[in-house]
Amino acid sequence: MSRPILNNLRYKTMLKLSHLSPCRGVCLPLALLFSLVLFGCDNRGVDDFPVLGEVTRDFSFVNQDNEVVTPVVFQDKVYVTDFFFTTCPSICPIMTRQMTRVYEAVKDEPGVLLLSHTIDPEHDTVEVLKNYADGLGIETAKWHMVTGPQDEIFAMAKHYMLAAMKYEEAPGGYLHSGSFVLVDRERQIRGYYDGTDSEAVDRLIEDLALFREP
Amino acid sequence: MTNVSSSSIVNLAKRVAAALPVVVAALVWTAGGLAAAETVPATAGSGSALFAEHCSSCHGAAGEGFRSLYPPLARSRILADEPEVLPCIIRYGLRGEIVVDGRVFNQVMPGNSLLSAGEIARIISHMQALWGDENRAIEVETWLEDCK
Numbered sequence: 001m002s003r004p005i006l007n008n009l010r011y012k013t014m015l016k017l018s019h020l021s022p023c024r025g026v027c028l029p030l031a032l033l034f035s036l037v038l039f040g041c042d043n044r045g046v047d048d049f050p051v052l053g054e055v056t057r058d059f060s061f062v063n064q065d066n067e068v069v070t071p072v073v074f075q076d077k078v079y080v081t082d083f084f085f086t087t088c089p090s091i092c093p094i095m096t097r098q099m100t101r102v103y104e105a106v107k108d109e110p111g112v113l114l115l116s117h118t119i120d121p122e123h124d125t126v127e128v129l130k131n132y133a134d135g136l137g138i139e140t141a142k143w144h145m146v147t148g149p150q151d152e153i154f155a156m157a158k159h160y161m162l163a164a165m166k167y168e169e170a171p172g173g174y175l176h177s178g179s180f181v182l183v184d185r186e187r188q189i190r191g192y193y194d195g196t197d198s199e200a201v202d203r204l205i206e207d208l209a210l211f212r213e214p
Numbered sequence: 215m216t217n218v219s220s221s222s223i224v225n226l227a228k229r230v231a232a233a234l235p236v237v238v239a240a241l242v243w244t245a246g247g248l249a250a251a252e253t254v255p256a257t258a259g260s261g262s263a264l265f266a267e268h269c270s271s272c273h274g275a276a277g278e279g280f281r282s283l284y285p286p287l288a289r290s291r292i293l294a295d296e297p298e299v300l301p302c303i304i305r306y307g308l309r310g311e312i313v314v315d316g317r318v319f320n321q322v323m324p325g326n327s328l329l330s331a332g333e334i335a336r337i338i339s340h341m342q343a344l345w346g347d348e349n350r351a352i353e354v355e356t357w358l359e360d361c362k
Contacts, residue, residue: 042223089324093272097280128322135283135321 061146064129079113084187085120095195111171114143261340283313293346302361
């Protein structure tokens with residue numbers, strides 16, 4: 001019994017729709033949907049990114065050019081930071097590849113800097129970091145690779161809410177997060193991105209374009 | 215006769231129709247299988263799997279290297295000229311300046327001390343098949359005796 005009624009209803013609905021112009025009946029909802037899809041993402045602003053933490057801890061490290069690096073270097077800058085070591089056989093080479101993509105995307109953007117901390121300062125001296133940076137062909141002023149006291153570096157990782165620790169059984173002797181952290185001009189953490197995943201890093205590069213605008 | 219014959223045709227058509235999803239499924243399965251064969255991960259412990267696990271994150275999945283940081287393996291003369299040094303490099307690492315494909319590299323390569331001689335042999339064999347001479351004899355245990 002219910003089927004004919006339903007069919008009848010459908011028929012009536014179709015009839016009613018057929019009386020409407022195509023743009024009112026079909027195109028309009030479609031246009032609205034397309035607008036949402038096309039412009040919804042483009043309208044994203046920095047306010048859509050929750051504040052995930054604040055970088056309040058002070059630090060003083062030394063970069064590959066033997067320059068002292070403190071929060072002053074990042075004043076009024078957006079920066080991306082991570083933790084690695086040069087002889088890491090597991091995820092670091094992939095992170096380095098991905099961070100190099102970020103570097104290439106922002107190297108002409110004066111408002112964005114990169115900061116990589118070694119978690120193996122005993123091996124990764126200024127000279128080793130310099131050699132590593134030269135191998136990548138990067139500019140120090142844009143991508144600071146820093147070393148310092150290991151407990152300070154571990155404390156800084158913890159402050160960014162990233163794991164970094166000695167672990168004999170891990171390849172290379174350390175366990176550490178592969179995340180890239182996006183920090184805004186107000187030293188607020190606005191994003192975590194998997195530094196071993198090229199799609200996550202694509203998103204980071206897109207998000208940086210939003211945050212770099214004054 | 216005509217009736218029998220037409221009912222046979224109808225039955226045949228029904229059977230074909232009934233079998234159609236199976237045939238389509240079989241074709242899809244075969245196509246999927248063929249597609250999967252290209253992307254299926256290498257067998258655990260094979261030369262390609264070991265290469266993917268221990269070598270490719272630095273040297274690249276295609277042995278292409280990365281900038282002046284990680285040297286390419288695909289154009290390394292070592293595969294052709296002196297493969298006997300490879301087991302020691304793979305197991306104990308390498309430091310100091312080297313020239314690969316006309317470019318200077320000077321980084322520390324960490325060793326892979328947990329790899330067995332058999333695993334090292336499979337990695338070398340994999341690289342030789344891709345970029346060197348796959349008929350070259352590989353004597354890893356002997357070559358490992360000469361590590362400095």
